[in-house]
Amino acid sequence: xxxxxxxxxxxxxxxxxxxxxxxxxxxxxxxxxxxxxxxxxxxxxxxxxxxxxxxxxxxxxxxxxxxxxxxxxxxxxxxxxxxxxxxxxxxxxxxxxxxxxxxxxxxxxxxxxxxxxxxxxxxxxxxxxxxxxxxxxxxxxxxxxxxxxxxxxxxxxxxxxxxxxxxxxxxxxxxxxxxxxxxxxxxxxxxxxxxxxxxxxxxxxxxxxxxxxxxxxxxxxxxxxxxxxxxxxxxxxxxxxxxxxxxxxxxxxxxxxxxxxxxxxxxxxxxxxxxxxxxxxxxxxxxxxxxxxxxxxxxxxxxxxxxxxxxxxxxxxxxxxxxxxxxxxxxxxxxxxxxxxxxxxxxxxxxxxxxxxxxxxxxxxxxxxxxxxxxxxxxxxxxxxxxxxxxxxxxxxxxxxxxxxxxxxxxxxxxxxxxxxxxxxxxxxxxxxxxxxxxxxxxxxxxxxxxxxxxxxxxxxxxxxxxxxxxxxxxxxxxxxxxxxxxxxxxxxxxxxxxxxxxxxxxxxxxxxxxxxxxxxxxxxxxxxxxxxxxxxxxxxxxxxxxxxxxxxxxxxxxxxxxxxxxxxxxxxxxxxxxxxxxxxxxxxxxxxxxxxxxxxxxxxxxxxxxxxxxxxxxxxxxxxxxxxxxxxxxxxxxxxxxxxxx
Amino acid sequence: xxxxxxxxxxxxxxxxxxxxxxxxxxxxxxxxxxxxxxxxxxxxxxxxxxxxxxxxxxxxxxxxxxxxxxxxxxxxxxxxxxxxxxxxxxxxxxxxxxxxxxxxxxxxxxxxxxxxxxxxxxxxxxxxxxxxxxxxxxxxxxxxxxxxxxxxxxxxxxxxxxxxxxxxxxxxxxxxxxxxxxxxxxxxxxxxxxxxxxxxxxxxxxxxxxxxxxx
Ligand code: HEM
Ligand SMILES: [Cu+2]
Numbered sequence: 001x002x003x004x005x006x007x008x009x010x011x012x013x014x015x016x017x018x019x020x021x022x023x024x025x026x027x028x029x030x031x032x033x034x035x036x037x038x039x040x041x042x043x044x045x046x047x048x049x050x051x052x053x054x055x056x057x058x059x060x061x062x063x064x065x066x067x068x069x070x071x072x073x074x075x076x077x078x079x080x081x082x083x084x085x086x087x088x089x090x091x092x093x094x095x096x097x098x099x100x101x102x103x104x105x106x107x108x109x110x111x112x113x114x115x116x117x118x119x120x121x122x123x124x125x126x127x128x129x130x131x132x133x134x135x136x137x138x139x140x141x142x143x144x145x146x147x148x149x150x151x152x153x154x155x156x157x158x159x160x161x162x163x164x165x166x167x168x169x170x171x172x173x174x175x176x177x178x179x180x181x182x183x184x185x186x187x188x189x190x191x192x193x194x195x196x197x198x199x200x201x202x203x204x205x206x207x208x209x210x211x212x213x214x215x216x217x218x219x220x221x222x223x224x225x226x227x228x229x230x231x232x233x234x235x236x237x238x239x240x241x242x243x244x245x246x247x248x249x250x251x252x253x254x255x256x257x258x259x260x261x262x263x264x265x266x267x268x269x270x271x272x273x274x275x276x277x278x279x280x281x282x283x284x285x286x287x288x289x290x291x292x293x294x295x296x297x298x299x300x301x302x303x304x305x306x307x308x309x310x311x312x313x314x315x316x317x318x319x320x321x322x323x324x325x326x327x328x329x330x331x332x333x334x335x336x337x338x339x340x341x342x343x344x345x346x347x348x349x350x351x352x353x354x355x356x357x358x359x360x361x362x363x364x365x366x367x368x369x370x371x372x373x374x375x376x377x378x379x380x381x382x383x384x385x386x387x388x389x390x391x392x393x394x395x396x397x398x399x400x401x402x403x404x405x406x407x408x409x410x411x412x413x414x415x416x417x418x419x420x421x422x423x424x425x426x427x428x429x430x431x432x433x434x435x436x437x438x439x440x441x442x443x444x445x446x447x448x449x450x451x452x453x454x455x456x457x458x459x460x461x462x463x464x465x466x467x468x469x470x471x472x473x474x475x476x477x478x479x480x481x482x483x484x485x486x487x488x489x490x491x492x493x494x495x496x497x498x499x500x501x502x503x504x505x506x507x508x509x510x511x512x513x514x515x516x517x518x519x520x521x522x523x524x525x526x527x528x529x530x531x532x533x534x535x536x537x538x539x540x541x542x543x544x545x546x547x548x549x550x551x552x553x554x555x556x557x558x559x560x561x562x563x564x565x566x567x568x569x570x571x572x573x574x575x576x577x578x579x580x581x582x583x584x585x586x587x588x589x590x591x592x593x594x595x596x597x598x599x600x601x602x603x604x605x606x607x608x609x610x611x612x613x614x615x616x617x618x619x620x621x622x623x624x625x626x627x628x629x630x631x632x633x634x635x636x637x638x639x640x641x642x643x644x645x646x647x
Numbered sequence: 648x649x650x651x652x653x654x655x656x657x658x659x660x661x662x663x664x665x666x667x668x669x670x671x672x673x674x675x676x677x678x679x680x681x682x683x684x685x686x687x688x689x690x691x692x693x694x695x696x697x698x699x700x701x702x703x704x705x706x707x708x709x710x711x712x713x714x715x716x717x718x719x720x721x722x723x724x725x726x727x728x729x730x731x732x733x734x735x736x737x738x739x740x741x742x743x744x745x746x747x748x749x750x751x752x753x754x755x756x757x758x759x760x761x762x763x764x765x766x767x768x769x770x771x772x773x774x775x776x777x778x779x780x781x782x783x784x785x786x787x788x789x790x791x792x793x794x795x796x797x798x799x800x801x802x803x804x805x806x807x808x809x810x811x812x813x814x815x816x817x818x819x820x821x822x823x824x825x826x827x828x829x830x831x832x833x834x835x836x837x838x839x840x841x842x843x844x845x846x847x848x849x850x851x852x853x854x855x856x857x858x859x860x861x862x
Contacts, residue, residue, distance in 0.1 A: 121669045190680060198672045228676060232683035240691065249794035251691070256789030262694060266687065300741045399745040469839060628816070 008286065012388045012577035013521075027395045027581040027638045039123035040537060044130050045109030046431065051134060052101035053502050057548035058141070059093035060495055062086050066079035067455075067491040070484045073476045081168055084152035089140075091155030092178065095278065096136045096185050099412065102194055103281035104133075104419045107220045110427060111196065113528035113535060116205025116212045116544045118574065120200040124189050124583050124630060126622050131186035131587030139594055140181035148172030154265055154470065157241070159260035160254035164245055173598065179242050180594040186235045187590070193224035200224075204566070211305075214526040214549075217307050220282030222312045224276050229316070230273035246597075261326060268319035276315040279379075279411060280308060282419020283350060286372045287428050293369035294361030294525045297550060307346035324395045333392055340390035347383055353374060366522070367441030371422030376447055378414020382407055385460070400470070405464025409456045413494075421448070424505055426524075427518035432508045433534040440504055441536030449498030454490025457484035457611075502542030525553035531647050538574040541642040542566035566644075582630035589623025592616075674836045678843045679808075685847050688802060689854060692795040707785050707792055709859050711778045714768065721764035722852045728757030729845045738840045742828045744821060751818045751834075754841065758811040759811070762800045765804045769797065796855065803851060812835050 012283045025037045037532040038044065066086050069077040078086060112120055120126050144148045151174035153161040160166055162175045200213070200221045213221075241252040241263070250256040252263045298304065320328060320336040329337075354376055364370065385407040389395040398404055421444075429435050461484050467474060474480050508514060527544065528535070529552040545565040548554045554562040596616025604610050663669060680722045735750035759793055770795075779786060779792045817834060 044812050050754060194673050194676045194680075197676045198669050201668050202667065204664045204673055206662075228680040229683050232680055234707065236684055236687035236691070239793075239802075243782070243794065243798055250783050250791045251798075253789075255697070256783065257695075258794075259694070259698070262691065266691075269687075289854040352648055524785050631816070646771065 055097035055504030062090040067488040074645040080472040117203040127583035129191040135591040136185035143177030151175045151178040193227040196224040205435040212549045215287035219280045234270035262306030268322045272319040273315045284418045285423040289372045294358045298359040299356035310346040368426040370445045372640040376419040382410030402459040402467045405461035436512035444501040451494030515581035525550035527562035541647040573641040586626030592619025688799040695791045725761045732841045739831045
């Protein structure tokens with residue numbers, strides 16, 4: 001992006017190790033090398049998003065196979081084992097490879113723009129996070145091709161399903177792939193979260209106080225804290241499981257003294273905060289969109305921030321509501337039941353705030369707003385069923401029935417996915433510089449809304465009349481058929497809607513015929529809308545000085561005192577850190593190490609188990625080399641000299 | 648052009664909103680997260696400690712296996728290493744390279760002694776005559792104590808080992824002639840990590856070792 005005004009300045013050579021093998025890509029790198037070595041938070045965000053959309057298609061195909069199998073009683077589209085693999089892979093993919101990375105895509109792309117930062121605090125670490133995510137996605141899906149195929153243990157991997165002794169296929173590697181994939185994905189999420197926390201705490205533009213932060217940035221911060229505090233529980237549980245499966249420890253092995261129950265606790269101590277990790281970003285997005293399309297400031301900003309924090313905090317104290325039927329004892333069960341009911345309060349507060357924002361506003365029903373309204377209504381239904389099964393006796397009826405499936409799809413699709421689609425329709429003009437077709441967008445919304453409700457609303461009823469979840473078929477005579485068929489039809493409609501949506505997003509990047517977006521097509525309120533679309537690689541030519549919440553809005557409509565100023569142009573220019581190969585290489589090393597660990601066991605001709613760590617160690621060496629070279633190479637950098645208004 | 652590249656060479660720590668350097672915030676966030684890692688491991692151990700004692704027929708009195716004198720010694724060594732670390736940080740802040748080097752060296756040596764003790768301890772336990780404690784057995788019968796014990800203390804040991812390598816990195820760097828007070832922050836962050844790993848051991852030692860003698 002070398003416009004005329006941008007002088008080229010010799011890159012900082014002092015801090016740079018010139019290696020022959022991997023010369024550091026310079027300022028003018030383009031094409032594939034640019035995408036592989038980029039440290040630009042915007043490009044990283046885009047790659048996160050596109051990869052996640054790809055996995056959304058994969059996970060969607062898995063879902064449609066599940067729905068086809070349930071079309072009628074005793075269908076044979078999938079065998080029972082294949083069915084179990086499908087719902088395991090579907091769940092794991094959707095949670096870890098779709099919703100979380102889609103959220104991460106927005107965190108990456110939007111959050112630094114909202115706080116007036118040049119980039120995140122540690123750009124190269126951000127790249128490493130991206131490649132770890134990609135590596136994790138690949139490892140999970142490699143499982144299809146090896147002994148036993150994909151894991152058939154559920155996204156929750158309950159013990160003793162993961163016990164090697166009970167494997168349906170001898171030498172089943174599926175759960176091993178699952179364990180390693182989730183560990184790498186954990187690394188990716190942790191790295192990203194450390195980065196976001198540091199960025200939000202430390203890199204706000206002058207005047208951008210915490211209580212002026214846009215809501216989406218607030219939710220990024222809270223989610224990042226949830227991730228760094230919740231992921232350790234599952235990471236350790238996975239390490240213990242890995243030791244059980246690889247070295248024969250007895251953590252979850254009930255025949256040798258272990259407690260499968262412990263796995264459930266560790267999983268859900270992570271798992272419940274995880275559901276808030278999935279929903280809070282969507283809540284953040286919706287909290288940005290609703291004020292814009294109601295042309296009113298957010299009603300009760302402080303309350304929304306506070307209730308978000310409370311939700312995050314209390315999210316750590318309700319995990320056992322997933323285990324009401326495991327016999328934890330009366331006291332624990334009642335306590336968790338009560339806390340679960342309590343957590344609905346801050347959730348309700350947010351909903352009233354959004355309604356209050358719309359109240360009396362001049363509402364425009366553009367596509368982002370439609371998705372935001374879809375979010376509120378659908379999420380509410382999911383919330384209601386959630387409160388229903390916070391009551392222990394009721395939950396005893398719901399547990400493991402389709403009712404629960406209905407609940408969490410209302411919060412996850414109707415909630416999280418609608419919220420993220422809302423984000424795409426809202427922010428893609430900023431990312432691509434082009435407006436998308438409103439007509440097509442409304443079609444996507446209609447298809448998704450109808451398809452989604454057709455699929456999941458009947459599941460409430462199916463659950464009530466007794467259809468169990470995680471079961472590959474049902475017999476004739478229960479009266480399950482009709483509603484299952486409606487659900488399957490709905491699922492295909494939803495699928496078509498999503499595919500058109502993805503087509504529309506990708507198209508926006510390439511179709512030059514689309515209308516240019518300009519800086520602020522929606523008349524939106526936050527700082528990112530003061531920049532050109534697409535955003536320049538250096539973000540802000542001059543650091544903005546923030547005077548108010550909703551800075552972009554204030555600049556247009558606000559009183560003089562509230563209009564932002566800009567720091568004078570720095571005659572040093574804008575410092576841009578250099579691209580780097582080392583994050584990619586470090587991630588490759590980690591990837592190799594995991595593959596090495598997955599395949600280190602062999603049975604020699606005499607039937608003995610031989611362990612061969614060569615490949616794992618090789619991977620480790622590559623990883624460590626990557627880290628050392630990374631440390632030695634330093635941030636490097638070059639300077640750009642944009643003109644005052646070039647942003 | 649030469650003028651501009653001279654600017655490019657200047658390196659100033661970026662101004663941050665809180666005044667705390669980015670790297671420090673990062674390390675604190677990581678340590679917060681690491682607390683949860685160890686918290687999970689320690690809870691696993693505490694949950695299993697009593698339950699596992701009666702499984703498999705052999706009542707496990709871990710005192711038959713533990714070598715509390717050795718562990719007390721290595722605990723003392725690890726705590727002492729923190730003193731060296733603190734002195735190293737203070738020396739680099741003052742720009743005293745020679746002292747920094749020696750203090751780093753001291754930390755590394757003490758860290759290494761601790762690790763050596765742990766390796767000795769592990770091999771000793773696995774082969775304790777008549778009382779073999781392995782990852783999955785005690786006296787040849789299935790048991791969980793070994794699983795939780797080795798994985799927990801092993802994870803801590805890994806942390807120490809990473810710390811030792813990190814410090815070795817700084818020691819090596821101090822001989823390149825490039826090290827100055829500009830690196831004080833980096834050494835300080837390394838120190839934060841080292842002290843944290845130390846503090847974790849201060850919890851592990853009473854909870855995993857001493858408690859077996861009290862209860
Ligand atoms: C009002 C707030 C909520 C309450 C009170 C609530 C309550 C519950 C309860 C009690 C269960 C266990 C049901 C059972 O297995 O018998 C459950 C399951 C579940 N919830 Fe929620 N929930 C709420 C919001 C959410 C949100 C926001 C999400 C995600 C975005 C979510 C995702 C899930 C998932 C994925 C499961 C099923 C996990 C599994 O068994 O595989 N919930 N919820
Ligand atoms: Cu939950």
